[in-house]
Amino acid sequence: MQSFTEENYLKTIYYLATRQEGEVTTNALAEMTATRAASVTDMLRKLADKQLIHYKKYQGVRLTEEGERLALQIIRRHRLWEVFLVEKLGFGWDEVHDIAEELEHVRSEELVTRLDTYLGYPQFDPHGDPIPTPAGQMPETGYRKLSEAGPGDSIRLMGVLEHSTAFLQHLDRCNLTLGCLVTIAEINAFDKSVLVQIESGRPVFVSHEVAKNLLVN
Amino acid sequence: MQSFTEENYLKTIYYLATRQEGEVTTNALAEMTATRAASVTDMLRKLADKQLIHYKKYQGVRLTEEGERLALQIIRRHRLWEVFLVEKLGFGWDEVHDIAEELEHVRSEELVTRLDTYLGYPQFDPHGDPIPTPAGQMPETGYRKLSEAGPGDSIRLMGVLEHSTAFLQHLDRCNLTLGCLVTIAEINAFDKSVLVQIESGRPVFVSHEVAKNLLVN
DNA sequence: ATAAAAATTTAGACTAGTCTAAATTTTTAG
DNA sequence: CTAAAAATTTAGACTAGTCTAAATTTTTAT
Known part of the structure; x- marks a missing residue:
């Protein structure tokens, strides 16, 4: 233990x-x-x-193998709790990290199993991170970073690499929500900032720093 | 803190x-x-x-006053989590004590507030214990122990003073569930055990030790 | 190739919470 | 009332996790 x-x-x-x-x-x-x-x-x-x-x-x-198994178990708990906090308690996706950081340490296999069932076996947490399987496998997503996409690419925003409140609130202000479809209108040659056209919305500029922390497919 | x-x-x-x-x-x-x-x-x-x-x-x-305020805050959290575990996750009332013992230490006012709302502002936990108010007041119940009731008394089982798995499972086996209406048929003069007639069920013997841990009104 | 810089480890110390054994205080029984 | 018993506290020590300062190893830049 x-x-x-x-x-x-x-x-x-x-x-x-x-x-x-x-x-x-x-x-x-x-x-x-x-x-x-x-x-x-x-x-x-x-x-x-x-x-x-x-x-x-x-x-x-x-x-080690055992170490990874344990790490994935903790990450699984963390992500399931985040789903609970957002889906059931109505927290914003920018508010749940620290609370889940505490909940993930509650020791009960049964609790995690029942929570998973209660939530309907979610595959992803509110930030688009895949939830490890009960057996301790991390699902592959095949997402790439927005910063690696090219002009004209039509892609879907699937996840974030940064979980800070500040970053997530910035995305909210830009109307960038998980699952939204965007087209890359232009990549600025000078600062690598990306102009994205959001499906049914106005275009927004995304700095290279932000683009590196957005996962798309 | x-x-x-x-x-x-x-x-x-x-x-x-x-x-x-x-x-x-x-x-x-x-x-x-x-x-x-x-x-x-x-x-x-x-x-x-x-x-x-x-x-x-x-x-x-x-x-002290401050100490009591903090104690009640922790008890409030404990009991709200117990409601969650039983009502939402489907745990038995005999399985939730140890898990709630850990959950109660998760530090977030907002979490407790939202949990309370989510659960519909419950007044009692699965063991019949009153849930302290957000302001830190312990509601009065006026319950007395079954061991203090007399023959002929018609009473309702409202809570338990002992939360161990063994005790609660014993009650389950006797068909004694919270809220059930019972009549005291007889009190054994020798060992003070109580013969109770459960509403729509067969009579059961309850030892004095058990009767001391049952709350009724 | 080697000296300076950076990264890492060791040594020794501190805090929170616990323990055993011994000392002290309070309670109880005659 | 007083001696024995019970309850409580003190003294000193231990573990987990952390720290600073010093020593060591690795990397980097000439």
């Missing part, structure tokens, strides 16, 4: 591993968990002792 | 204070929290420093 803290490290290692090549570094973990590198090192030794990560001093870290 | 542990102490002090006269003792707290008396003493000093309890060495303990 893992502690609250250990669970957060596993989740963070998983998250960072999907966003970069190779091993996850101590400093990256320190930044994400808002602790100091020395503290991370201590925890890595502990997780390695428990066989949840592969760890060689100075060489970064990688989840 | 209180820690998980502090919240549990406050809740336990409240619970014990309602079940006995005068101050709550160190030993009683140690037993309830499954820790040693020495650990309780340490925590009491800490809670006293924070002005959440009145505490004089060797003299037992009592919640």
Whole structure:
């Protein structure tokens, strides 16, 4: 049985591993968990002792199979709770991250199973992230970033890579909601900002920074 | 902001204070929290420093107004989550205590408010316990124990004082459900066990130990 | 190739919450 | 009333998770 803290490290290692090549570094973990590198090192030794990560001093870290299974279990809980908060309690998609961050640590298999059933076995959370299966598989989506699309492409907004309140509220103000169909009118040569034509709406400018955090297909 | 542990102490002090006269003792707290008396003493000093309890060495303990407000807030959360688990997720009333014990510590006013609305502002939890108001008042019920009723009394089963799985499953097996109307047929002079006639059912024997944990009106 | 910079680890310390054993205070029984 | 029992507190120690400062290893830039 893992502690609250250990669970957060596993989740963070998983998250960072999907966003970069190779091993996850101590400093990256320190930044994400808002602790100091020395503290991370201590925890890595502990997780390695428990066989949840592969760890060689100075060489970064990688989840073991068991570690990944646990990480996906926590991510599954997090995303199911987010669906609950938005679908059932009426929270905005920009308000649920921190609450789900706490709910995900409630330990009960039965609870997660029943919640999943209650929600109708959702495939995606309110940010378009796929919900891992009960068996611990992360569904493949095949989405790419909006920043990688070209002029003329007609695409659908499927997810976001950034979950901060500020970012999500910005999308709300731009009328960019998940599932909406957009066409890329133009990509600015200077700052790579994207002019998108939203289905039944007026065109909006999306900065390159924002485009890199939007998932489409 | 209180820690998980502090919240549990406050809740336990409240619970014990309602079940006995005068101050709550160190030993009683140690037993309830499954820790040693020495650990309780340490925590009491800490809670006293924070002005959440009145505490004089060797003299037992009592919640301050602020301490009681916090205790009731936690109990409110606990009971609302129990309603959710039973009403929405379909858990049995004997399965929800431990899960609610974890959910009650999730820190979000907004979450509790929305949950309350979602559940339709319930007045009682699945065990018949009244749900404290948002303002921090514990509703009065005026229930008495079944063990205090007399032969011939016609009463309604309104709540339980014991939340263990074993106890609740025993009630299920006896067909004693909350809200059911019973008549006291006889009280055994030797062991004080109670023979109750359940509305539209066969009579059942209830031991004095059980009768002391049933609330009626 | 090697020195400086960056990243990481080690050493030693701190807090929250817990424990055991010993000391102290209160209660109880004769 | 007083001695024994019970309850409580103190003293000192331990674990989990964190920190700072110093030491070590790896990477980078000449």
